[in-house]
Amino acid sequence: MFVKLINHTPDPERTVAAAARLCYSSVGAAELLAGLKDGDVARLLAHLVESGHESPIEHVTFTFAIEGISRACSHQLVRHRIASYSQKSQRYVREEHFEYIVPPSIAADAAAKRRFEETMAAVQAAYNDLLKLVPPEDARYVLPNACETKIVATFNARSLFNFFRLRCCRRAQWEIRELAYAMREEVRRVAPRLFSLAGPSCETEGVCHEGRFSCGRAPLASHTPNKARVE
């Protein structure tokens, strides 16, 4: 898996802080942006996190080049709708020498690995044969979920927070979890304070919202019908 932050809004933490302050200020954003000291930025970011005021963090976006993930993983990734994607097309790009992703559970079992690899070889041969008879967009129907894909994805920080909350969780499949960790590492390099609290709720709130599927890392959040709770 290759994950690289190839572009992002410059000076993301200062931008978020200026937008957040604008709501409570009579001064304009351009002036705020110029005047914010580093200590102000830190304080405003801490305050956003504390008060759950999420909308200012939408103003900064992050663009990732992602390679070496499976189509199984990209199918999960693109279900995150508040984001933008450009993906290598199997309709237009021929996969005569496709690479594939081997799940760790398969890599760790010699019999499974052998079975997996011989299947990939058989599929590759079939694909190449079909390519002589039908268009690539139809030949690709034999290609496996394991088939490697490349994708460019752009998220704003708020959508990333949601992504990390769901996909850094142990309930997520290993591949998209690995992707989420790699993306989080990338954005933490350029906006460490902003993303310090991005992650699953066991990490950020000390509770789990996964109910009976919880891994047990943190106690379950309560979900009691409000009639029982409220006077």
Place this chain on the structure above:
Amino acid sequence: MFVKLINHTPDPERTVAAAARLCYSSVGAAELLAGLKDGDVARLLAHLVESGHESPIEHVTFTFAIEGISRACSHQLVRHRIASYSQKSQRYVREEHFEYIVPPSIAADAAAKRRFEETMAAVQAAYNDLLKLVPPEDARYVLPNACETKIVATFNARSLFNFFRLRCCRRAQWEIRELAYAMREEVRRVAPRLFSLAGPSCETEGVCHEGRFSCGRAPLASHTPNKARVE
């Protein structure tokens, strides 16, 4: 304020339950929808709530006719972007006899009320005068935030959950909070089990996420940087 649910996806709870079950079933949705017993629906809805599996509740939408709210309130309402709106236009509809919303704090204070009402009368007179000189879309620049508006709003259930979480909270302004309660009452009539747990986090989770602005109704959720929390 007049809030009426004028349309919604029929049989919303069964629809949500069928969509939720599809994810884990080898049977199709049409068949699931036909075959679900009422007990199944109840069990599946409880399970969705418990496990935080929110996406199936997007399949049902609710359309509200809303009248007798101020433009101050509608400006807050339309900031909820995952929803659809059609609003009475001040560009095209003349406001020669506009109605206005009086905030309770003003209604409760005789001096404030008098000051408010005389201002509304002065603005109405100015608007009517301007209407003889300029187009309605420009005359309306004198109209107040208090000016009554009408709007049709359609939300899916997931977006409503978010709306109720934020706008039934005591930190929301009184008018949009009143609107949120009225909308919640409407949808609870047609989908009581689905919306039983919709509301602010003090009601649904027993914790508050508003930080220093908390009204104190529930203890604050912890937000500790994950380095401190995670091994």
Place this chain on the structure above:
Amino acid sequence: MFVKLINHTPDPERTVAAAARLCYSSVGAAELLAGLKDGDVARLLAHLVESGHESPIEHVTFTFAIEGISRACSHQLVRHRIASYSQKSQRYVREEHFEYIVPPSIAADAAAKRRFEETMAAVQAAYNDLLKLVPPEDARYVLPNACETKIVATFNARSLFNFFRLRCCRRAQWEIRELAYAMREEVRRVAPRLFSLAGPSCETEGVCHEGRFSCGRAPLASHTPNKARVE
């Protein structure tokens, strides 16, 4: 392919017409909805189409049960982000007897068909073997794009218009085009006037926006930089 409209906002054309009229009326939506005659609805729908006033058509949603499509097709479908999806999960549902979609170009060629079917059989055998060794979510990495999936999809009418514009076009792949036609047929049964003008721009505007990839069914729309065009 099985496509069935399993649910939708009742009385969709009247709902859209009432929302559209609200913008230009001093009467509220509930009253408008009750008072609209069928001729008014027809006139208002025609007017929306003529004036490109698209937002009122968002108030009605349509939920489809879709079965017998490939994962290749569902991967394209879920790229439409203004919609809601619940899909049969390959992580949780075992595919011991998966069905698969055969592209027409392959079905029409005996050699291709034989090659395709023997590959599907080989993949099924490999999957079943892997299932004894690893979890279903990992065994599925061998499953092909052709693998049948089931999905529930909910679109509002505006998003459907966009979907039909792009996916009823001959540049779309045969499978999602077939899906789009089937969905359009379904919604035209319940809202014929609303969807009469939904389709690719060659049908609805008499021009093509696909540039050099045009199938030639309609002349290309011009795209001239505006400096050349505007005085």
Place this chain on the structure above:
Amino acid sequence: MFVKLINHTPDPERTVAAAARLCYSSVGAAELLAGLKDGDVARLLAHLVESGHESPIEHVTFTFAIEGISRACSHQLVRHRIASYSQKSQRYVREEHFEYIVPPSIAADAAAKRRFEETMAAVQAAYNDLLKLVPPEDARYVLPNACETKIVATFNARSLFNFFRLRCCRRAQWEIRELAYAMREEVRRVAPRLFSLAGPSCETEGVCHEGRFSCGRAPLASHTPNKARVE
């Protein structure tokens, strides 16, 4: 009105070009980004425009500081839902010396201007009196649509194209049209080729989609039910 592009994705045209090419390439995005020559960028951007392939332009975002617009205008602006906003709050910021926007039709008519200004003064006096009696969030109910606001808005390029198509049109009200032109000028400075074709359809396609409301600058696009058009 003050409109300033305060932040944006660096190197926006190259970023868009790299994302666009990825779809049709077996090379990854990071490598594409590094390798693209300026001529390639120009050619790829022209191709996107020609073929209506809009999704790659979502990868770049633009953040504007906007001041000196009315609340009437900001109410229209925030109706564009595929964007992010942080707005100066009338709940938390006191408007003891509010500025206001004077519509040109009013500024041009001495009688109208006098009437408008005396009303603004009366409203300011009433607001200041109310502020002694009630909270700012309630006192603001007397404030006019003309009241000046400040807002930070972030759009991706695709959403900007839609914004410019609708709001640079002569049917848009003068204030948001002025805003749209100012925003377009800002982004054309940093991405001239990308935004060369952004504007109303009369400029970009040579046709008008406004039906009976057309200003007549370009001939109407045809909208004929497809049964009449298609074989």
